[in-house]
Amino acid sequence: MSEHIYKSHNKSLILYHFVCPVKYRRTVFTSDISKTFKDLCLKLELRYDIQFLEIGIDGNHVHFLIQSVPMNSPKKIIGAVKSITAKEIFRLHPEIKRFLWGGKFWTSGYYVNTVGQYANEEVIKKYLQNQGNSDYEKLHSDQLRLF
Secondary structure, X not given: OOOOOOOOOOOOOEEEEEEEEEHHHOOOOOHHHHHHHHHHHHHHHHHOOEEEEEEEEOOOEEEEEEEEXXXXXXXXXXXXXXXXXXXXXXXXXXXXXXXXXXOOOEOXXXXXXXXXXXXXXXXXXXXXXXXXXXXXXXXXOOOOOOO
16 A cells, blocks of 8 residues: 555545635745645645645645545644645745735635535546646545545
8 A cells, every 4th residue: 555545444534625725816836836835735644634635736726635534624624734834835935925925825715625515536636637737746546435
């Protein structure tokens, strides 16, 4: 099994589609910042009961396909992702502060939906893959199936 395969094999898993816009809808995701961001997300997997199946970056917002256990609420998941990535991106790329005054990286809101309510996993994956021109990178191809 891959190192990134979700570690809680015996639990039911829920798949979420999140969309998080950057504060003021500023286009801040350069190739360097995108790489840092994706690396941070993979490190978060090790600390939380989540797995990033897809990350699609489109300059001023990010789409996630995140798998987690049911006891992690969507609010808890995205709260951890947004707060830790923002803090670390500001630390590792202080030049971003000139575009995002006020010390906030993300808007306060986000979009979330469970996969299967309005679209299946394949439809959402295709949608995420079409976000942005060149920043899309598939992170996992050996994910567990929900059922």
